[in-house]
Amino acid sequence: MDDALVSKLEERLGRIHARQRLGIETDHEAQIFGQGLNFFHIENWYSVHALIRAILKLSGLYWRGRRNAERVVVKHNDVECAHLPAVFDGFTILHISDTHVDMSQRAMLRLVELVAGLHYDLCVLTGDYRGKTFGEFDAALAGMARVTAHLKQPILGVLGNHDTIRMLPGLEAMGIRMLQNECATIKRGDQEIFVAGIDDAHYFRVDNIEKVGSQVPDGAFSILLSHTPEIYRQAAHAGFDLLLSGHTHGGQVCLPGSIPITLDSVLPRRMGSGAWRYRDMVGYTSVGAGSSVVAVRFNCPPEITLHRLCRTADRLNRADP
Secondary structure, three states, X not given: OOHHHHHHHHHHXXXXXXXXXXXXXXXXXXXXEOOOOOOEOHHHOHHHHHHHHHHHHHHOOHHHXXXXXXXXXXXXXXXXXXXXXXXXXXXXXXXEOOOXXXXXXXXXXXXXXXXXXXXXOEEEEEOOOOOOOXXXXXXXXXXXXXXXXXXXXXXXXXXXXXXXXXXXXXXXXXXXXXXXXXXXXXXXXXXEEEEEEOOOOOXXXXXXXXXXXXXOOOOOOEEEEOOOHHHHHHHHHOOOOEEEEOOOXXXXXXXXXXXXXXXXXXXXXXXXXXXXXXXXEEEEEOOOOOXXXXXXXXXXXXXXXXXXXXXXXXXXXXXXX
């Protein structure tokens, strides 16, 4: 491995985190069984990808699925919280997840068309920028550069299970502030909210919620960015108000009614897509803008999401006669 890259990562992340992530990547690379929160990882089994593609072509469904995967939609989600600082009432977050840019090029063109007309205060990216889970990543970085050129600052991001830590310098060079078990502060006047981000908790399992949680003052409004929603219990008990994630693709290939065949995740199905709540924490699992394994979708359109933060008390006051 390039010594200069290793030195850069150690300087950016600290020696332990950098070497830990690089070592785990080497140990786990392309393994189909036995690592991460799931025992089986179909995204690493490339011969099966070809088989699935062939079956879909024989069935006549492949090209319909391809067209579905290109039709990215914008979804809207209101997040209500009583202790949101007043100046952040109406603050809007553009949430983009699971772009897999090097295998979903038409979907990315559609994404770029959509974001041009959107109004938002912050953009967050919740991982899986690369199509494959190992190997070259230059095409993924080039694709992300084309996407981020159309996004407004500030942009915060985390890595996913498809992403190597070696992509970090390239992503940050695009103007994305990558949160690797780190916390960012968003200020408006004399008030602030906190946005924390953890490294991949699904496959590489190098997340550290305790570290980022300790950076949030008691009682402050806080958001956690995680590629996977599987850490919802830890996030809620750490006191986060909002968890934004992706990874599941909402199943990607679903039965009518958007019923997923599989979520490739260890969590309740109600948390597999869209808005949900666990204890005092609100969560949202994006079904993703791109596609994984095979670039097809059925009964589960790709999405980008606008989350609007709403101060509950203010909304109730405005509703009074």
